[in-house]
Amino acid sequence: MANHPEIHFTSNAVVPVSPNHYVIRGLLEIRGITQPQELDATLLGRHADAALHAEVADFVITGKLKRSMFGMIADGVFIFDLVTILIRAHIKLGDAFFMPDKAPSGWSRAQRGLHWWTAALVFTGFALGWLMVGVPLSQLLIKFLLYQLHKTIGLTVLALSVARLLVLARRSRPEWNPMLPDWQQKAAKVVHRGLYVLLFIVPVLGYLTAATAPVQIPTLFLGVIPVPHLVGTNPQWFAFLRQIHRLMAILLATIGAGHAIAAVHNHLRGRNTLVGMWRGQPTA
Ligand code: HEM
Ligand code: HEM
Numbered sequence: 334m335a336n337h338p339e340i341h342f343t344s345n346a347v348v349p350v351s352p353n354h355y356v357i358r359g360l361l362e363i364r365g366i367t368q369p370q371e372l373d374a375t376l377l378g379r380h381a382d383a384a385l386h387a388e389v390a391d392f393v394i395t396g397k398l399k400r401s402m403f404g405m406i407a408d409g410v411f412i413f414d415l416v417t418i419l420i421r422a423h424i425k426l427g428d429a430f431f432m433p434d435k436a437p438s439g440w441s442r443a444q445r446g447l448h449w450w451t452a453a454l455v456f457t458g459f460a461l462g463w464l465m466v467g468v469p470l471s472q473l474l475i476k477f478l479l480y481q482l483h484k485t486i487g488l489t490v491l492a493l494s495v496a497r498l499l500v501l502a503r504r505s506r507p508e509w510n511p512m513l514p515d516w517q518q519k520a521a522k523v524v525h526r527g528l529y530v531l532l533f534i535v536p537v538l539g540y541l542t543a544a545t546a547p548v549q550i551p552t553l554f555l556g557v558i559p560v561p562h563l564v565g566t567n568p569q570w571f572a573f574l575r576q577i578h579r580l581m582a583i584l585l586a587t588i589g590a591g592h593a594i595a596a597v598h599n600h601l602r603g604r605n606t607l608v609g610m611w612r613g614q615p616t617a
Contacts (some may be wrong), residue, residue, distance in 0.1 A: 392424060490536055517595075
């Protein structure tokens with residue numbers, strides 16, 4: 334103690350977990366040894382501080398550290414290895430530390446609506462794709478109507494995805510659940526990005542397939558609004574594009590299903606993942 338009278342904690346992330354609860358991640362330095370440390374901060378309330386001429390937020394901050402990680406002895410009888418940290422903090426608002434409003438606390442109504450409509454339409458459109466291709470030419474009217482429904486669903490997915498990215502750019506997404514292991518967060522980011530890319534690629538390929546088809550069937554959005562085919566019929570391109578459209582659609586449905594399994598798995602592990610996307614509550 335005499336040689337090392339000070340300990341230092343440098344925070345590098347403040348993650349909102351629920352409206353009044355934050356996880357502070359940072360580095361703790363004791364006796365010249367630096368270790369990563371997580372602290373839990375609970376906001377008790379705010380009050381106007383006359384002396385500081387500012388609003389002050391009162392926090393209780395708790396954490397646990399192991400003495401052995403900082404080269405300190407513990408005999409397990411008189412000195413235990415595990416030390417509980419309890420801090421009462423009064424933080425002047427406006428300090429760089431207190432910026433929880435950077436990320437929204439949950440998914441907005443628009444983001445949730447767009448997500449679930451997209452998911453439902455992708456799976457319906459996918460099933461319809463196989464169904465309509467299999468309908469014999471003898472049932473031409475049914476085949477025609479199913480194609481129009483498929484194309485309408487696909488174009489709606491494209492429009493919803495544009496809207497979704499605009500909302501995402503304006504509002505961003507809630508913080509990642511702090512309980513999620515690092516590798517899972519990285520994997521989820523890659524999967525989400527992949528899904529966004531496929532949500533554009535698949536409908537565009539579908540549109541090009543329809544436009545290049547040797548037998549020209551008009552594309553009628555909702556069965557009535559004509560969508561012009563900007564490229565002409567081309568049997569070679571059609572043969573190629575329909576394969577790629579099919580392949581990318583299979584990839585989208587497979588990754589979408591894998592992503593859904595991961596979401597359910599995380600939910601069952603108590604991370605509230607589905608509630609977050611369904612009702613907009615922060616995950617915990
Ligand atoms: C093909 C269907 C689906 C697609 C294309 C899709 C796409 C996405 C994307 C791109 C995100 C990231 C949102 C963003 O960062 O803006 C997301 C999040 C999410 N999805 Fe899906 N999804 C699909 C199906 C499902 C299904 C079926 C479930 C549930 C069973 C589900 C549950 C979730 C949840 C809970 C989140 C939020 C994850 C978080 O909080 O980080 N998704 N989805
Ligand atoms: C999320 C969107 C979409 C999904 C998941 C999807 C999925 C599929 C699937 C699974 C098939 C059957 C594959 C086969 O056997 O050929 C198919 C075929 C087809 N799709 Fe899509 N599709 C989507 C969007 C679109 C769009 C926007 C259009 C056109 C505007 C379109 C036009 C077609 C056409 C013309 C075929 C038939 C190709 C053939 O005759 O073999 N699709 N789609």
